[in-house]
Amino acid sequence: VIDCVAMTLTSPRYIGVDVGGTKTLSVLVELPPHGGHPIVLDRELLPSRADSDEAVGMIVQAVTALMERAATVPAAIGVGLAGFVDRHGIVRSAPNTPGLVGMDVAGELGLRFDLPTLVDNDANCAAVAAHRVVARDVDSLVAVTLGTGIGGGVVLDGRLLRGANGFAGEPGHMVIDPDGPECPCGQRGCWETFASGTGLGRLAREAVVAGRAPNVLAAAGSVEAVQGEHVTDLLHTGDDGALEVFARFAGYVALGIANLILLLDPEAVVISGGLSAHGELLEHLVGAELDTRFATSVRHRNVKILVGPGGPESGAIGAAILGAHRQAG
């Protein structure tokens, strides 16, 4: 009993919320001192909502549920979402939760719960979680989240790089082919038109049209219906067409990562997000591509490439860690 009390006193608890495209995962986390491994004590999964009141309401509902079940008040709350949050805490873009744009979500939640609260980009959360959970021995890393788009977060000298406006580390719209596919952002050939889930789907449709992935077409039913999942679902069967598409996709992942390495010279690159579920294969393909095609640009660097090490709760854990940073200072 004494041990339990001591642990409660020395390891404060935080709530981290990861607002995803369809679901919002909230966790109650104990953060042991001296950078110890976070311990998830409880979790709450709710649907995400686009409307501003409903989106905030869903976060309030999750935080309240976690607090009531644990009969505890966390030391701080952190929220991660897809999009840009500026240095003043105002959400400036939020593709999954457009209703939150222009809002000071942290301010609203902070008033509601009377607790230090921070809202940040979800890839920044993933970067901080990766640094604490899987890459504690490095001072610098780049975290890349491959989902519907591509998010990014950069840790340098152990600290999250925020940039002049709070928008640093967003490589999804890095142009890697000026004549490439149109991106919803208005540019052509952004990295995420190739190396995201959306990009994988496009590469798959190209292969299907060229007759190179018949089983992908069979699984989807029609060219128009082909998605990235039809490729990833077939990978374990060793299907040649699916493997070829995935290898091409991995080549684009490697290209963007090589660009990031050139600019930031990190000790590690951590890939997370939905597509990192195929971690071993992706790690192998990306590593091989970096060793050959990008040999010159990444030589002498010995950068570690880690795919999907954090697990599906790492975004929410990272949000909790950023909440702790907010509380500390």
Added chain:
Amino acid sequence: VIDCVAMTLTSPRYIGVDVGGTKTLSVLVELPPHGGHPIVLDRELLPSRADSDEAVGMIVQAVTALMERAATVPAAIGVGLAGFVDRHGIVRSAPNTPGLVGMDVAGELGLRFDLPTLVDNDANCAAVAAHRVVARDVDSLVAVTLGTGIGGGVVLDGRLLRGANGFAGEPGHMVIDPDGPECPCGQRGCWETFASGTGLGRLAREAVVAGRAPNVLAAAGSVEAVQGEHVTDLLHTGDDGALEVFARFAGYVALGIANLILLLDPEAVVISGGLSAHGELLEHLVGAELDTRFATSVRHRNVKILVGPGGPESGAIGAAILGAHRQAG
């Protein structure tokens, strides 16, 4: 007389050496305290040498000449060169001075003169000079040097970003077109195959072959002889063909800069190097391209684009400033 003595006591002097492709410029610089504007007291211009002994000998000759003429011993020496210098001070690549690869040039010079000495990438020197001389009011900037290739240096929170291996901030081999021209590095479509002096020459030859730049062809004599200079020499005449080529070149400069802004979110981007001599035109073209084509990726950012503000001595001045950092730290 008293003022002079006081200034000498409070403003230590440094020697900065900028080893260029053909010439080595060395300066004796006074660095006033509290980040004051550097004062160049004397300069020495010598040819660059590729051979290791001759290259080091030329630096020794320049430093000795500056010391003898001023009858002074500097507080430290800084040397900038094109290439990579690792965290241990070993030159790992040096296209202009290949004889220096593998050498601890700073160690040799330090022993020779018994002074704190540092050798660093020339674009890092340009970044530090830009931060002190033209962008003192910003905490973060990216410096891009457009010469035969493209160099880069990144200042974040007022400090030079070095990276895990000392190689951070090297955007020249960032791939911006996977099907682009072959680069001597072995990749295709590196930024510097488009946006360097070499790239400008290639774009000019393409325009000449397409019959779009007859006066550039006339100036060069033959397609094979066309270089970037044939374009820049014609700019002041308002030649349509030269302007079209330069605008296309500026578009590629802007594309890479947009990518850097996405990743680093700096307050300012400083463009220096030989091509920045056409500063006003380049600044206008790059700014316009960023405002339109890259509007989404750089929106909300208000980043300052400064072209060629440092002048031709900024690399050597930056080397002196880095020497001062070395002495201090």
